[in-house]
Amino acid sequence: MASGPDFNSKTKQTLAKRAGQVCSNPNCRKSTSGPHSDETKAINLGEASHIRAARAGQARYDANMSDMERAAIINGIWLCKECARRIDVDEAKYTITLLVEWKQMHEKWISNGKPATQQTTIPLVDIELVSVKPSSAFAQFEIQFAYDIVLHNKSSAAISDIHVVRTIIPDNNKQKMLVRQPSQQKLIPFQKTINVLGPAESGNLYREHLPSYEFMRMNVTYKDQYDKLFRCTFEGDRDGLHLTTKETLRREIGAKSAFDL
Ligand SMILES: [Zn+2]
Numbered sequence: 001m002a003s004g005p006d007f008n009s010k011t012k013q014t015l016a017k018r019a020g021q022v023c024s025n026p027n028c029r030k031s032t033s034g035p036h037s038d039e040t041k042a043i044n045l046g047e048a049s050h051i052r053a054a055r056a057g058q059a060r061y062d063a064n065m066s067d068m069e070r071a072a073i074i075n076g077i078w079l080c081k082e083c084a085r086r087i088d089v090d091e092a093k094y095t096i097t098l099l100v101e102w103k104q105m106h107e108k109w110i111s112n113g114k115p116a117t118q119q120t121t122i123p124l125v126d127i128e129l130v131s132v133k134p135s136s137a138f139a140q141f142e143i144q145f146a147y148d149i150v151l152h153n154k155s156s157a158a159i160s161d162i163h164v165v166r167t168i169i170p171d172n173n174k175q176k177m178l179v180r181q182p183s184q185q186k187l188i189p190f191q192k193t194i195n196v197l198g199p200a201e202s203g204n205l206y207r208e209h210l211p212s213y214e215f216m217r218m219n220v221t222y223k224d225q226y227d228k229l230f231r232c233t234f235e236g237d238r239d240g241l242h243l244t245t246k247e248t249l250r251r252e253i254g255a256k257s258a259f260d261l
Pocket of ligand 1: 025029079084
């Protein structure tokens with residue numbers, strides 16, 4: 001049997017089936033099979049694409065791989081013909097990390113019965129500070145004001161595992177705080193707000209919260225329904241925060257490194 005870097009027909013068929021005969025690009029999801037005008041035939045508009053290239057000179061080539069590894073199903077992703085072309089001409093945009101993520105997300109989406117959430121693969125999270133009265137227990141710290149952090153999920157996707165990291169600038173008053181929302185308590189669609197702080201965490205916040213700061217930055221990380229990890233940065237002061245960056249984190253990043261600022 002030939003053992004080149006190309007996928008054999010069994011691998012191609014399995015990739016197509018695992019992908020539900022649908023393009024794995026989350027922004028495409030075109031059906032890759034359909035009826036042929038000849039009633040005895042079906043048409044195939046899909047392609048088993050290499051995540052790491054089959055040959056030198058092609059996109060995402062890894063010289064350290066063997067041909068057997070290149071032809072393995074783990075190195076394949078099922079795409080429509082159009083997306084297959086696209087990923088092969090723009091290596092900078094369609095990285096190995098991105099394609100692996102597409103494949104994992106897609107197979108999970110297929111397994112879940114194709115939930116209708118295509119347009120919300122990036123949930124929209126908003127954050128606000130709500131002033132609350134400092135408890136008398138903190139009088140010794142001369143606290144003048146305190147707040148709760150409220151997250152709003154404005155998308156139709158459930159999110160969970162919410163982490164909030166706060167830093168305060170300038171440097172001489174730099175502080176860090178971490179708030180965690182347990183994964184069991186999912187922020188589901190249209191459930192507008194949650195108070196992130198539990199009583200213990202509120203205690204930390206009050207103690208740290210001095211009225212002298214001028215500027216604050218918060219990083220919020222959370223997971224969507226596909227277990228994809230996101231990080232948003234909000235900046236502002238106690239009168240309000242606004243979103244400054246939003247990025248997708250690699251799935252493999254553990255909670256700890258996601259908090260590094
Ligand atoms: Zn496609």
